[in-house]
Amino acid sequence: xxxxxxxxxxxxxxxxxxxxxxxxxxxxxxxxxxxxxxxxxxxxxxxxxxxxxxxxxxxxxxxxxxxxxxxxxxxxxxxxxx
Amino acid sequence: xxxxxxxxxxxxxxxxxxxxxxxxxxxxxxxxxxxxxxxxxxxxxxxxxxxxxxxxxxxxxxxxxxxxxxxxxxxxxxxxxx
Numbered sequence: 001x002x003x004x005x006x007x008x009x010x011x012x013x014x015x016x017x018x019x020x021x022x023x024x025x026x027x028x029x030x031x032x033x034x035x036x037x038x039x040x041x042x043x044x045x046x047x048x049x050x051x052x053x054x055x056x057x058x059x060x061x062x063x064x065x066x067x068x069x070x071x072x073x074x075x076x077x078x079x080x081x082x
Numbered sequence: 083x084x085x086x087x088x089x090x091x092x093x094x095x096x097x098x099x100x101x102x103x104x105x106x107x108x109x110x111x112x113x114x115x116x117x118x119x120x121x122x123x124x125x126x127x128x129x130x131x132x133x134x135x136x137x138x139x140x141x142x143x144x145x146x147x148x149x150x151x152x153x154x155x156x157x158x159x160x161x162x163x164x
Contacts, residue, residue: 002117008124023125023148032144035084035128042090042124043105046117062114066105 002046003055006078009068010040043067046082055079084128085137088160091150092122125149128164137161 011017017038024037049055056079068075093099102119109116131137141159150157 005116010124010126020125020127024127026148027144030144030147032140033130034087034144035130037125037127040124040126042092042122043102043119044092044122045102045106045119048115048117058114062109062112062116065112066108 001050002048002082003052004080004082005045005047005055005059006080007043007045007059007063007067007075008040009043009063009073009075010038011072012074015072040073041067052079052081083132084130084164085134086162086164087127087129087137087141088162089125089127089141089145089149090122090158091125091145091155092120092157093154094156097154122155123149134161134163 019039020037023039024034027034027037047055047058049058056077059077059079063075063077099120101121105121106116106119129137129140131140138159138161141161145157145159
């Protein structure tokens, strides 16, 4: 079966996020008062698996081997049936 | 009131996404068979507004003025109360 997977990779809360800070300042210059701006990545994909659990595990492997840097980022996976 | 806002900025479906293609190939090399990989941005922030509707509108302005490129991307906003 095919599953739709969404992965959000965000900078760790304890770390400074310079890109987020830049966006925050630019928004303030536009008179939009935003706080705690964090900029990360979003990856969407389809994956073949026999169950939702397997899809989740495969995605977790993908994150660990390729998609996220544990020193600076954390990830969150959402799996839904197609 | 403060609202938590999440913005997903993804490449338009009609366009090639070279970064997504690269991730797809790398995942296949790791024996994880993913399809239709798309890589975009995710922005999380807090915003001050008097209502959920105002928070949504401010975020939409932020997207149009700063965060997305209409030629290549589309965005999706989620607003939730804190």
